[in-house]
Amino acid sequence: MNKKIIGGIVVVLIAIAYFVLQAPQEETADKTTNEVKLAVVLGFTGPAESLAESMARGAELAMKEVSASQLLLGGSSVSNVRADSTCVDASAAAAAAERVISADKVDAIIGALCSGATISILQNVAMPKGVMMFSPSATSPALSTLEDNDLFFRTSPSDARQGQVIAELLQEKGIKSIAMTYTNNDYGKGLADAIQSNYEAAGGKVTINAAHEDGKGDYSAEVAALSQAGGEILMVVGYLDQGGKGIIQSSLDAGAFSNFFLPDAMIGESLVKAIGPDLDGSIGTVPGTDSKGAEIYAELATKDGFTAGPYSPEAYDAAALTLLAMQAANSADSNAAKAKVFEVANAPGTKILPGELAKGLQILKDGGDIDYVGATAVELIGAGESAGSYREILVKDGKNTTVRYR
Amino acid sequence: MTDILNALTLLANFLIIPGLTYGSQLALGALGVTLVYGVLRFSNFAQGETMAFGAMITILVTWGLQSIGVSIKPLPTALIAIPIGITVTAILTLAIDKVVYRYHRERRANPVIFLIVSIGVMFFMGGLIRFIIGPGDQIFFDGTRFILKAQEFKEMTGLNEGLSLKMTQAVTIAIALIIVTAMFWFLNHTRTGKSMRAYSDNEDLALLSGIDPDRVVMVTWIIVAALATVGGTLYGLDKSFKPFVYMQLLLPIFASAIVGGVGNPVGAIAGGYVIAFSELILTFAYKKVLLYLGPDNLELDSLIQFLGTDYKIAVSFIILVIVLVIKPTGLFSGKTI
Numbered sequence: 001m002n003k004k005i006i007g008g009i010v011v012v013l014i015a016i017a018y019f020v021l022q023a024p025q026e027e028t029a030d031k032t033t034n035e036v037k038l039a040v041v042l043g044f045t046g047p048a049e050s051l052a053e054s055m056a057r058g059a060e061l062a063m064k065e066v067s068a069s070q071l072l073l074g075g076s077s078v079s080n081v082r083a084d085s086t087c088v089d090a091s092a093a094a095a096a097a098e099r100v101i102s103a104d105k106v107d108a109i110i111g112a113l114c115s116g117a118t119i120s121i122l123q124n125v126a127m128p129k130g131v132m133m134f135s136p137s138a139t140s141p142a143l144s145t146l147e148d149n150d151l152f153f154r155t156s157p158s159d160a161r162q163g164q165v166i167a168e169l170l171q172e173k174g175i176k177s178i179a180m181t182y183t184n185n186d187y188g189k190g191l192a193d194a195i196q197s198n199y200e201a202a203g204g205k206v207t208i209n210a211a212h213e214d215g216k217g218d219y220s221a222e223v224a225a226l227s228q229a230g231g232e233i234l235m236v237v238g239y240l241d242q243g244g245k246g247i248i249q250s251s252l253d254a255g256a257f258s259n260f261f262l263p264d265a266m267i268g269e270s271l272v273k274a275i276g277p278d279l280d281g282s283i284g285t286v287p288g289t290d291s292k293g294a295e296i297y298a299e300l301a302t303k304d305g306f307t308a309g310p311y312s313p314e315a316y317d318a319a320a321l322t323l324l325a326m327q328a329a330n331s332a333d334s335n336a337a338k339a340k341v342f343e344v345a346n347a348p349g350t351k352i353l354p355g356e357l358a359k360g361l362q363i364l365k366d367g368g369d370i371d372y373v374g375a376t377a378v379e380l381i382g383a384g385e386s387a388g389s390y391r392e393i394l395v396k397d398g399k400n401t402t403v404r405y406r
Numbered sequence: 407m408t409d410i411l412n413a414l415t416l417l418a419n420f421l422i423i424p425g426l427t428y429g430s431q432l433a434l435g436a437l438g439v440t441l442v443y444g445v446l447r448f449s450n451f452a453q454g455e456t457m458a459f460g461a462m463i464t465i466l467v468t469w470g471l472q473s474i475g476v477s478i479k480p481l482p483t484a485l486i487a488i489p490i491g492i493t494v495t496a497i498l499t500l501a502i503d504k505v506v507y508r509y510h511r512e513r514r515a516n517p518v519i520f521l522i523v524s525i526g527v528m529f530f531m532g533g534l535i536r537f538i539i540g541p542g543d544q545i546f547f548d549g550t551r552f553i554l555k556a557q558e559f560k561e562m563t564g565l566n567e568g569l570s571l572k573m574t575q576a577v578t579i580a581i582a583l584i585i586v587t588a589m590f591w592f593l594n595h596t597r598t599g600k601s602m603r604a605y606s607d608n609e610d611l612a613l614l615s616g617i618d619p620d621r622v623v624m625v626t627w628i629i630v631a632a633l634a635t636v637g638g639t640l641y642g643l644d645k646s647f648k649p650f651v652y653m654q655l656l657l658p659i660f661a662s663a664i665v666g667g668v669g670n671p672v673g674a675i676a677g678g679y680v681i682a683f684s685e686l687i688l689t690f691a692y693k694k695v696l697l698y699l700g701p702d703n704l705e706l707d708s709l710i711q712f713l714g715t716d717y718k719i720a721v722s723f724i725i726l727v728i729v730l731v732i733k734p735t736g737l738f739s740g741k742t743i
Contacts, residue, residue, distance in 0.1 A: 255556020
């Protein structure tokens with residue numbers, strides 16, 4: 001009898017917990033007619049989670065700015081909903097996007113963070129539903145050629161470009177051979193292939209190009225294989241909160257490598273903090289510009305109470321461009337807005353910097369033309385991706401420092 | 407001569423030391439599995455999560471100690487937190503036994519039912535751990551990181567290859583040795599240990615001889631909790647603490663126990679090292695070693711690797727299948743605890 005009572009209590013508690021946890025999701029506010037709604041679908045959990053918060057704040061900053069101006073589509077306000085695309089789970093990403101489109105009725109999606117999640121959302125949800133998608137950070141070369149009904153854009157450059165930049169940088173440093181390991185997904189494979197083809201074309205030697213899985217406890221076997229292949233530097237095409245960190249830690253422990261090359265997804269404060277002084281002297285690349293826009297954006301971010309981390313400026317630009325394109329099309333409809341993205345992003349027109357979104361909206365309203373420069377000096381090329389300028393990073397005294405822009 | 411030393415250093419750095427460390431961690435886990443199998447007669451699938459739970463409590467206590475400034479440098483603080491970890495884990499395993507397993511034991515339920523129940527316990531403990539400490543990576547290592555750094559070794563010996571020995575590796579091997587010795591002494595020389603062996607050998611006969619079954623079960627769970635906490639903490643110290651990783655450890659742990667012969671403690675320890683070294687030996691790239699040992703003009707294009715490192719986890723599976731097909735009773739069959 002006693003057991004039954006306890007069992008009953010447990011069942012009731014579980015039921016209560018279930019409804020309490022469910023509650024926030026049910027409160028999907030009905031969309032008023034005078035409102036543009038964007039979804040920020042980023043990898044809030046998973047191997048790049050430390051980047052997501054600053055990116056989301058960036059996108060939301062642009063939305064707040066537009067909302068406050070009262071100029072968008074005859075005074076519409078902009079609201080947003082966040083959803084977790086994860087990074088590695090393609091079906092969770094599609095489910096999150098499905099939810100924001102069906103339940104929250106968003107007009108466009110800002111996201112996703114990782115290339116695999118982005119491809120999954122684009123193919124499974126955004127294209128069938130005809131919703132525009134603007135990623136701040138998906139860099140896989142595959143996205144340049146993927147069928148997208150012109151619905152997909154990104155303020156990040158393709159990794160085909162990063163591959164070139166990295167190969168050039170290695171040449172300049174006089175590095176003749178590298179060992180390379182990549183995280184086993186669309187992003188890792190795409191960038192690793194781009195680096196290998198560019199570097200080998202320039203006469204360098206890739207001694208090994210091996211995959212690693214994220215989320216393992218122990219990377220000593222992977223590091224042993226890498227170290228046997230040898231190379232002057234270890235190229236770690238991974239994630240800073242995940243396998244990438246594990247590989248570096250393990251290499252240092254075994255004394256296998258002491259110099260590392262860190263591509264974009266390995267640049268972040270959490271990595272230098274976790275590894276400590278041993279990371280000093282490592283080099284890397286991350287998209288970035290020394291334009292006036294970047295400075296202004298960093299100030300705006302500080303004023304709003306967050307630090308502009310990697311890909312945060314790109315997120316601001318993605319949200320801003322989406323809203324400006326809607327204004328130019330005079331409609332929040334994705335199919336109308338998608339045709340205007342190139343127009344607002346590229347010359348000719350008045351140059352628009354971060355913090356000047358109201359000015360841009362006004363010019364468009366009056367029928368003028370703008371050239372959105374934004375925080376990252378956006379210039380869209382090809383199928384709708386950033387041409388790409390990169391910041392060369394040197395880890396010095398436990399900090400990521402900028403050497404120059406290229 | 408230098409070439410041979412270089413080759414040996416290389417093997418020691420990437421195979422022997424990591425193999426001994428990993429093998430010790432597996433052996434502690436496999437001992438727990440084998441003990442439950444020998445005395446309580448079922449396969450305890452919750453062993454991985456028990457390790458994670460023990461490690462979690464140890465981590466929480468370590469953080470507490472660190473915050474009040476306790477330190478036993480150069481050794482990691484976690485070592486003095488382990489006893490508390492063991493106590494709390496023992497309380498949990500005893501509570502679970504009382505609420506879950508005892509019911510089935512009293513009805514002499516089929517081992518398959520026990521096995522399935524233990525999977526349920528595994529999920530429960532997994533949830534509890536994630537609820538308390540979260541699913542993420544936790545860092546709790548402090549003290550001196552290296553006993554010997556690769557660079558220092560190179561300077562000391564003048565060899566091309568470095569040998570590094572981490573504090574955690576030395577601590578793991580030493581503690582595993584102490585624990586295993588203590589356990590054998592306990593099983594062979596104390597009254598309680600002997601009654602455990604008797605109970606494991608023939609339950610009815612042991613009962614007739616006046617052995618208290620509740621006491622035997624209780625002592626078994628306490629030992630299992632101790633082994634799990636120590637094994638889990640050492641693994642977390644040496645690699646990293648992440649709840650999910652302990653679930654992945656379950657396969658190599660069971661493979662170790664089965665290779666050695668389930669129910670046999672010596673077998674469990676040997677099995678742990680067999681699995682650890684097989685995983686490393688089969689996925690290691692021997693290019694450099696052959697370059698050192700081979701003729702001077704030897705040129706190798708491939709890495710000389712039997713299996714890609716992606717297949718590391720598959721090695722346990724392969725060994726498991728081979729053992730079950732060829733010698734199902736394991737390497738050290740016949741004698742259980």
